[in-house]
Amino acid sequence: MQLSELSDRSGVAAATVKYYLREGLLPPGDRVSATRAEYSPAHVERLQLIRALVEGAGLRIEAVRRVVGALDRPPESRHDLLGVAQEAIDGPAPEVVVTEATLRAVAELGWDECRLDRLAHLQSALDQADRAGVGVTPERFRAYAEAMLDVARADVAGFDDDPERATPAGAVRYVAVGTVVTDPVLVALRRLAQETVSAERFGAVSSIGPSERP
Amino acid sequence: MQLSELSDRSGVAAATVKYYLREGLLPPGDRVSATRAEYSPAHVERLQLIRALVEGAGLRIEAVRRVVGALDRPPESRHDLLGVAQEAIDGPAPEVVVTEATLRAVAELGWDECRLDRLAHLQSALDQADRAGVGVTPERFRAYAEAMLDVARADVAGFDDDPERATPAGAVRYVAVGTVVTDPVLVALRRLAQETVSAERFGAVSSIGPSERP
Numbered sequence: 252m253q254l255s256e257l258s259d260r261s262g263v264a265a266a267t268v269k270y271y272l273r274e275g276l277l278p279p280g281d282r283v284s285a286t287r288a289e290y291s292p293a294h295v296e297r298l299q300l301i302r303a304l305v306e307g308a309g310l311r312i313e314a315v316r317r318v319v320g321a322l323d324r325p326p327e328s329r330h331d332l333l334g335v336a337q338e339a340i341d342g343p344a345p346e347v348v349v350t351e352a353t354l355r356a357v358a359e360l361g362w363d364e365c366r367l368d369r370l371a372h373l374q375s376a377l378d379q380a381d382r383a384g385v386g387v388t389p390e391r392f393r394a395y396a397e398a399m400l401d402v403a404r405a406d407v408a409g410f411d412d413d414p415e416r417a418t419p420a421g422a423v424r425y426v427a428v429g430t431v432v433t434d435p436v437l438v439a440l441r442r443l444a445q446e447t448v449s450a451e452r453f454g455a456v457s458s459i460g461p462s463e464r465p
Numbered sequence: 466m467q468l469s470e471l472s473d474r475s476g477v478a479a480a481t482v483k484y485y486l487r488e489g490l491l492p493p494g495d496r497v498s499a500t501r502a503e504y505s506p507a508h509v510e511r512l513q514l515i516r517a518l519v520e521g522a523g524l525r526i527e528a529v530r531r532v533v534g535a536l537d538r539p540p541e542s543r544h545d546l547l548g549v550a551q552e553a554i555d556g557p558a559p560e561v562v563v564t565e566a567t568l569r570a571v572a573e574l575g576w577d578e579c580r581l582d583r584l585a586h587l588q589s590a591l592d593q594a595d596r597a598g599v600g601v602t603p604e605r606f607r608a609y610a611e612a613m614l615d616v617a618r619a620d621v622a623g624f625d626d627d628p629e630r631a632t633p634a635g636a637v638r639y640v641a642v643g644t645v646v647t648d649p650v651l652v653a654l655r656r657l658a659q660e661t662v663s664a665e666r667f668g669a670v671s672s673i674g675p676s677e678r679p
Contacts, residue, residue, distance in 0.1 A: 303597030333663045337656050357657070364664040365657050373657060376649035383517030385643035387650060388626055394619035395647070396654050398612040403658035405608035407666055412602060429599035430655070433609070435590035436601060437655070438648050440610050442551050443571070443579050443587060444617035445644070449547045450578040452621055 254280075257290040261298035268298065274312060276301055276319055303428060310431065314340060318427045325423050334366065336426035344368035345375040353377065356389065360396050402437065406430065468494075471504045475512035482512065488526060490515055490533055514638070517646060524645065528554060532641045539637050548580065550640035558582035559589040567591065570603065574610050616651065620644065 257280075258265040271277040277297055280288030297319070304310045304318060317339035326332045349370045357365055357373075380387055387395070409429065415421040471494075472479040485491040491511055494502030511533070518524045518532060531553035540546045563584045571579055571587075594601055601609070623643065629635040 362661045364660050373653035376653045380646040383646045391619045398615040399654040400658045401612040403662045405605045407662045432594045432597045439587040439590045440613040444614040447576045448617045448621045
């Protein structure tokens with residue numbers, strides 16, 4: 252198909268398709284003349300993925316480039332590809348010093364497989380919370396960690412939902428795309444759950460009720 | 466104190482302080498002459514909060530404006546302020562149709578206090594995951610929801626960590642700032658937990674091990 256059809260079928264504007272081609276996010280089509288190239292269904296699929304990453308997950312072009320790179324060069328083992336996919340979505344580790352307290356907290360959870368660059372992302376998030384004056388207490392840290400372990404179990408069990416995920420490229424796609432587009436689902440559920448727990452604890456009825464009307 | 470000292474004490478560049486003043490995020494100081502104004506420790510505190518929201522939580526200026534507005538006009542009841550704080554951080558509800566399936570899934574959880582605008586945020590996140598080709602199955606949805614209920618219980622229990630949170634302004638601050646700066650902590654913990662669960666399931670050793678060397 253030509254560029255105009257590629258644009259129609261993927262729902263991505265022709266100018267944006269050209270931008271992705273220039274940026275190397277989309278491989279070039281097969282040249283059929285000096286001014287025309289031929290694109291394949293794989294191009295449509297890749298464009299839909301890029302769109303999901305940009306619009307759905309709000310990734311920047313640099314992060315999209317890392318995800319696409321991981322898809323084009325998937326690692327051999329299932330566990331390694333997790334690291335590749337995670338690094339693709341979250342970028343290089345921030346330059347922070349992982350504290351003794353954080354190392355101890357993670358060790359107490361028995362999470363022995365954690366890479367140091369992953370811990371740096373956690374440390375950076377904890378530091379920002381501290382600086383905002385709402386530091387995470389050890390009790391809250393433990394509750395958060397256990398809840399996210401339940402989330403991760405559901406994530407990893409999801410590998411079996413689709414046979415395509417058994418291939419390295421399919422697995423990178425599931426981890427990178429699946430994790431990044433479901434972070435907002437978790438965030439939205441957290442807000443809903445807060446409403447539920449808050450209503451249990453403080454009552455759902457506004458204190459400015461009918462009885463207080465003049 | 467004068468603007469230069471306000472800048473030093475808050476760690477925010479003088480030009481940025483002026484920008485926040487122009488944008489109305491920071492209330493004006495007391496005019497002492499045509500060219501000088503006097504600022505208070507409350508200005509330092511407000512600047513630190515703005516910095517945490519912008520740098521720590523990555524909020525846009527519009528969202529910071531909503532959080533600051535909620536702090537300046539806190540609602541009366543503890544439960545209402547949760548809604549105000551949540552809307553401040555997440556903005557108005559996206560224009561999506563909440564599906565029957567989502568309404569049913571939330572009803573099955575027994576989350577009866579959920580406002581429709583909150584459900585719209587959830588629906589929007591679920592739609593994006595679908596469009597990315599990694600839709601959330603009912604089993605995964607339920608696991609995510611239950612995990613986030615545990616998170617919310619820890620969040621609401623955190624109200625008791627600091628007596629300042631008993632005041633409406635303190636509570637808005639804790640919910641708005643505390644939720645938005647700990648979303649990245651949860652995201653970081655999810656990645657670490659995925660590593661742990663993945664190592665349990667697929668083994669942590671790379672398949673390109675010593676035995677495969679030539």
